[in-house]
Amino acid sequence: MTPTHEEEITEIIKNANLNYKNLPVLTYQISRKYRFEKRPRGGLLRGREFLMKDAYSFDKDYESAMEMYNKVNDAYFKIFQDLKLPFVRAQADSGDIGGSLSQEWHYVHESGEDLLFKCDHCGDVSNVEKTVSIPDEDTPVSKSANVAYILTKDQHTLVCAYYPSDRTFAPNFLKDHIEDLDLTTLNSSFEELMKIFIKDEDDLVLNKNFIRVMDSRIDHTTDLPDFPITKFQKNNFSTLTDISIVEAIENEYCDSCETGQLKSMNAIEVGHTFYLGKRYSRPMGAKFTNVDNKMTTFEMGCYGIGVSRIVAAIAELSRDEEGFVWPSSISPYDLSLVEAPKCNQDHVNEVVENLKDLKISSDKRQLNKVGFGAKMINARMLGIPII
Numbered sequence: 576m577t578p579t580h581e582e583e584i585t586e587i588i589k590n591a592n593l594n595y596k597n598l599p600v601l602t603y604q605i606s607r608k609y610r611f612e613k614r615p616r617g618g619l620l621r622g623r624e625f626l627m628k629d630a631y632s633f634d635k636d637y638e639s640a641m642e643m644y645n646k647v648n649d650a651y652f653k654i655f656q657d658l659k660l661p662f663v664r665a666q667a668d669s670g671d672i673g674g675s676l677s678q679e680w681h682y683v684h685e686s687g688e689d690l691l692f693k694c695d696h697c698g699d700v701s702n703v704e705k706t707v708s709i710p711d712e713d714t715p716v717s718k719s720a721n722v723a724y725i726l727t728k729d730q731h732t733l734v735c736a737y738y739p740s741d742r743t744f745a746p747n748f749l750k751d752h753i754e755d756l757d758l759t760t761l762n763s764s765f766e767e768l769m770k771i772f773i774k775d776e777d778d779l780v781l782n783k784n785f786i787r788v789m790d791s792r793i794d795h796t797t798d799l800p801d802f803p804i805t806k807f808q809k810n811n812f813s814t815l816t817d818i819s820i821v822e823a824i825e826n827e828y829c830d831s832c833e834t835g836q837l838k839s840m841n842a843i844e845v846g847h848t849f850y851l852g853k854r855y856s857r858p859m860g861a862k863f864t865n866v867d868n869k870m871t872t873f874e875m876g877c878y879g880i881g882v883s884r885i886v887a888a889i890a891e892l893s894r895d896e897e898g899f900v901w902p903s904s905i906s907p908y909d910l911s912l913v914e915a916p917k918c919n920q921d922h923v924n925e926v927v928e929n930l931k932d933l934k935i936s937s938d939k940r941q942l943n944k945v946g947f948g949a950k951m952i953n954a955r956m957l958g959i960p961i962i
Contacts (some may be wrong), residue, residue: 579672580604581855581877584631588873589861595635598863599643603630605882626883632876635865637852640874644676644850647878651680651846654880659902660892663842665691666701668747672849672877680846680880682888687843692823696835704747707830708823708837710792717741719798720790724768726760727753732784733772737799739792742821749788752815765803783807787814790821843888844881851875899958908938910961911954916947 584602593600605628630647634640648664655662660682667679679702681689690703717739723746725734734753738744746758760768772783785807793799819830825839855861856873865871886905893900903909910930914923930937938959945953954962 579608579877579879580629581631581672581851581875582859585855585859585861585873585875588631588633589856589859593633594864595866598633598635599639600633601630601643601647602632603628605629622883625881628880628882630878632878633856633861633863633873634876635863635871635874637874640850640852640876644848644876647876648678648848651848651878651880655680655846657904658885658889659904660889662845663691663693663700665842666699666705667847668702668704669849670704672851675852676850678848679844680848681842681844682892683840683842684888684892685841686891687841689842689844691840691842692825692837693840694829694832694835695838697829697832699829699831703822704745706823706837707748707751707819708827709819709830709833710827714792714827717790717793717797720793720800722800723761724765725749726757726768726772728755728757730757730771731782732786733768733804734786734788735802736788736790736820737793737797738790738821739797742790742792742824745820745822748818748820752788752818753786781808784811785813787812788818788820789814789816791817791819792821843884843891845885845888846878846880848878849876851877894958897952898956901958901960903960906958906960908959909935911938911957911959913947913950913954913962914939 588600588602605626608625608627609623610625611623632640632643632647634643652664663681663683665679665681667677669675669677679689681687681691683691691700692703692706692708693700719740720737721740721744723736723738723744725736725746726732727734734749734756736744736746736749746756746761749756750758760771763771785804823837826836829835829837852874853872854875856875861873862870863873889902889905890899893902901907912923912926912930927937927939938954938957951962
């Protein structure tokens, strides 16, 4: 009943007692998945039940895992090429699944719920959760700022992230500058954080550190919230400035090339690939016997394609005012054969047999008591490529 099965597959491979000669291993399943979607909409695009292909890879080291990751991405590229509709792949945040690297596969369409940005100079495409932007030099400094408080995993450092009050905070960008950040503490109130952070006053003064992060769109003229803690050692206080910690907006500059401007587009996500590393294998103790007869932790990846979502996305992209327009690669038939009134039946049967001999599948529009025009309308509505 879960949307993904990293833990279950890792447990199966763990109990398989594999050695280096068995690797790499790539497992997959195509199955129905379920999720609690509060507002199901868009037909198959956002339903509570969906059909998905999952794959999970297990490798001996980082280099092998990256080779597998790239192979699967190459295979995905060929799949979407065969579907003959424009697609993009975007750098993405790994989210709850984890891992240090992932990319999404999208169809660009106004009905899509994902927001992508593309640089008009270097061509980089990324999800809004991964797009780091640079403000234009002419952009005025923000008049006021909000602040978010986050702890590091060792609970010894309080990170105070200041960002423009009229922009959306992007906490993931902080991970590029503070590696041991515990983003789960964002869900806690300041009072709850202080109960974890401060054991007693002496501990606060002697052992605790503070990092103030200032978004590049604010400066000393910006009205900042008051710092809530008054007792600390100045030597334990540091500041990071001129970094972006808010979601990008259109026409800001690309952080990758620092030259091009970012253009936004809505898109429908239909695939996602992840390099997981040891995100699941290490805590679950999933190991194999290496060439030196020592137990070594697997390097992992996972890969998903939304099978039913691709069908819905293609229907959304290619339909016209008359109905569906299926690409020939996934059309249920190669052509739709419409029988005219008083057509010689022997001739019709001969055409059908000739099509079979040529390995061409046909959908015969031979509906009883229906006129030729209605048959044509029905054929166009079904979206078979050739009528």
